[in-house]
Amino acid sequence: MRAAGQRRGYAAGQARRERILAIALQEFAENGYRGTSLARIAERAEISQAGLLHHFQNKERLLVEVLEYRDELDLRRHRSGAVRTGAEALRVLVDVVEHNSRVPGLVQLFTVMGGEAVTADHPGHEWARDRYRRLRDETARVLARAVETGEFRSDIDPQAHAARLIAVMDGLQTQWLLDPERLDMAAVFRGHVEDLIAVLRP
Structure with missing residues (x-):
């Protein structure tokens, strides 16, 4: 039971992380790096800014992971x-x-x-x-x-x-x-x- 609960918790955490990345990708695309606010991303993701920083250390780290996430989306689209x-x-x-x-x-x-x-x-x-x-x-x-x-x-x-x-x-x-x-x-x-x-x- 504990293992199943851990798997569900991990899956939920991954889904939350991907949702944040998708929102951040849209924000960076619309406003650029300097015009994008962590507070705005957190608000749209319905989490606190502290919660956002729990997943990503800072804005720079979030940017890099967003860019890597976008590359992964391209791979998914062309993998089939x-x-x-x-x-x-x-x-x-x-x-x-x-x-x-x-x-x-x-x-x-x-x-x-x-x-x-x-x-x-x-x-x-x-x-x-x-x-x-x-x-x-x-x-x-x-x-x-x-x-x-x-x-x-x-x-x-x-x-x-x-x-x-x-x-x-x-x-x-x-x-x-x-x-x-x-x-x-x-x-x-x-x-x-x-x-x-x-x-x-x-």
């Missing part, structure tokens, strides 16, 4: 269905960009945070650095597998292509945020990916 080829995996990135075009507040948060995080003392510095490393490595692994299966040419540099692909994604996001009416971010990125697939094939 096995990706069988390099081309299919690259087209998943197009799906990510299309989704981002429907949530400009979140794209703005990531873009601003990514720019500010280049300074070593920023609370999101390690998160941003580690995220880029992970994205490059994951994309490079997909490209390397496609090389091994013969889908893509054997003379390509997977790490270099991965870095360039991520740079195009981020650059298009910045241009789109500045001029959304004149740039169809998803369409441009889709064209880039299809061109890249054609170039990479033997």
